[in-house]
Amino acid sequence: MNVKFSNRMEKLKTSEIREILKVTQNPEVISFAGGLPAPELFPVHEIKKISSLVLDEMGPESLQYDLTEGYVPLRKQISERMNRVYKTELSEKNILIVCGSQQGLDFSGKVFIDKGDVILCESPTYLGAINAFKAYEPEFIEVPTDDFGMIPEELEKILNQRHDVKMIYVIPDFQNPTGKTWSFERRKKFMEVIEKYKIPVIEDNPYGELRFSGEILPSLKSLDNLGLVVHLGTFSKTFCPGLRVGWICASEHILEKYILIKQGADLHTSSFSQRIISKMLENYDFEERLSKLKELYKKRRDLMIFEMKKKFPKNLKYTNPDGGLFTWVELPEGFDGRKFLEECLKNNVAIVPGGSFFPNGGHENTFRLNYSNMSEEKIIEGINRLSKVLNEFEY
Amino acid sequence: MNVKFSNRMEKLKTSEIREILKVTQNPEVISFAGGLPAPELFPVHEIKKISSLVLDEMGPESLQYDLTEGYVPLRKQISERMNRVYKTELSEKNILIVCGSQQGLDFSGKVFIDKGDVILCESPTYLGAINAFKAYEPEFIEVPTDDFGMIPEELEKILNQRHDVKMIYVIPDFQNPTGKTWSFERRKKFMEVIEKYKIPVIEDNPYGELRFSGEILPSLKSLDNLGLVVHLGTFSKTFCPGLRVGWICASEHILEKYILIKQGADLHTSSFSQRIISKMLENYDFEERLSKLKELYKKRRDLMIFEMKKKFPKNLKYTNPDGGLFTWVELPEGFDGRKFLEECLKNNVAIVPGGSFFPNGGHENTFRLNYSNMSEEKIIEGINRLSKVLNEFEY
Incomplete structure (x- = not known):
């Protein structure tokens, strides 16, 4: 048929x-x-103990429908950690909990992209993002990228020529697939171009906390004076992927669009998973x-x-x-x-x-x-x- | 900004x-x-015991990335129960696990609807479905509906006039919002019209197992000779909503489209939630x-x-x-x-x-x-x- x-x-x-x-x-x-x-x-052992604790302390609430935005204590923990590690200035009102940062990619396509709109990305870029965005039928333009990140002059050249660019997707830290990290200089120059052209940026950061050498660099979000950067984070690489908990940080007027999308997409992320991670952060040493x-x-x-x-x-x-x-x-x-x-x-x-x-x-x-x-x-x-x-x- | x-x-x-x-x-x-x-x-008490058991028996596997389609034993359990209760003939290959049946609604819009396409629905219909579908910019046509369900003659009249109908959304059991249930006669007549016009049907069934009086009626899926019905189920009303586990049943050539969408949307549903529910079904008396x-x-x-x-x-x-x-x-x-x-x-x-x-x-x-x-x-x-x-x- x-x-x-x-x-x-x-x-x-x-x-x-x-x-x-x-x-x-x-x-x-x-x-x-x-x-x-x-x-x-x-x-495994910690999650076993914490699962019991969550059910003992919070009972049915941890298994009931939840706010679309996510569990408030977890959103506070995330914003506080983001501020400490990535030098942002966020509160829980800037955080939406999602089912892994992959969901943040899908939602970004949904919030910004109409058929035929242009998405700029690094060259190469994350395969899973390409697949998520394709559902919204964009045109991709790959911005020339070297060992220090996306090249700002090349980005500006494209933004001068094309007026249908709706969003820029980047992974500045330990990029998938190349493993490369943008330099601090590059981040600043990139944000200067962004603020000139006022295009929303999706900063995908699943690996940022897994740095073996050198210092963690300020995130694009921390350099974002105009509220143009949407930062995606996840616990998949720092705790485990199977609980499917990630988050989206954005200025409130952008985040409210993502919250609308989350309502229609799946109402909210697992109440139980969110509480397990919140308690883990509270009771164990994350560092x-x-x-x-x-x-x-x-x-x-x-x-x-x-x-x-x-x-x-x-x-x-x-x-x-x-x-x-x-x-x-x-x-x-x-x-x-x-x-x-x-x-x-x-x-x-x-x-x-x-x-x-x-x-x-x-x-x-x-x-x-x-x-x-x-x-x-x-x-x-x-x-x-x-x-x-x-x-x-x-x- | x-x-x-x-x-x-x-x-x-x-x-x-x-x-x-x-x-x-x-x-x-x-x-x-x-x-x-x-x-x-x-x-609560059972989930506490089962969470421990899952982590003891399956260890890290229950917290790792998982197949997009879902946990195979759970898909088998669902197909077997569907066959018993709703008289379908499904195997695990017809089941995709999703984050609550709300996600099945969003995916249905994504799989079938281009801007301007027509969705037929009961009048009234579920608000959360309207919101999910709206993201794909359809036109809604409400099909006149009485105490026995959608009226087949009215449905046929519309299908005769409009050739841009892409999907029909219905809730035949204890409908949200009316609480009404389609009669068996109505189901059969509806499916006759469907098979004549060959339009995909989304059968949303979150409440079917919660019948206080009378017998459970055959689902539309069980009357579906041509593989046109996509049936949505959930554990939100029979176990608890907070684990966010639902499912989509469809013929394989339709389900493969939903699986593609699931990959891009969030990779897969929580490995841990799926295993908890599977073990609950195994170790406790669901009836x-x-x-x-x-x-x-x-x-x-x-x-x-x-x-x-x-x-x-x-x-x-x-x-x-x-x-x-x-x-x-x-x-x-x-x-x-x-x-x-x-x-x-x-x-x-x-x-x-x-x-x-x-x-x-x-x-x-x-x-x-x-x-x-x-x-x-x-x-x-x-x-x-x-x-x-x-x-x-x-x-």
């Missing part, structure tokens, strides 16, 4: 990563493809938790980069990120990342070809590696396998 | 119910306005739980209807539903439901004016009453207050 779907459905396809992840369910495969945090550090995470991820990044240096061919480049979960590999023109993946899978190792991270295609001579989810032993063996394939692969 | 939002944002306004509920936070107010289940029957719920709600419905009969003016009509959470009151033309609400709030009692349940306006001479959430004592006192206002109100 052929039924007629909406036009947007023609543009959507399943995330390449999701499809690769299905193959990597096979325990023989060493997967650097996903973006999963290390499960061995999930606070200590972050230290452990950063220690493990730094060890794995160091090991992966060390093994790559030792074994990878010399004609490729890769990033050595100061935080986050990913490194990004660039090969000479002519390298075919998708064909390369096929060879990798024959050798029981998985990567994500980089092409999917460019909304307008091209750049098949790249791939992304994740170092957070595999044990040290598997990182060594996985890089062995990858090196073998790379050395035999023709391009 | 004025930023430019998408066109859809102009059409969205906050749900009237949400705004009324804010006023009714005042403990002096007796509220028949919401649609909250009775918190005194939430399985016993339903019996208790139905017993309490029947008692409250009986009491509310008894009090209304005794005290309300004789020139109004109301439904006496066989299940669900609501009764619907109709007054003579000229009665102004919104002004009436203002008077009610002055007397510390709340209702929802019926006008909001008609997507194209009008019908202000109606209101909705909820009987599931207030104690017996409050039902008596609340109907007293309402009667007083009604008797003094001019129309």
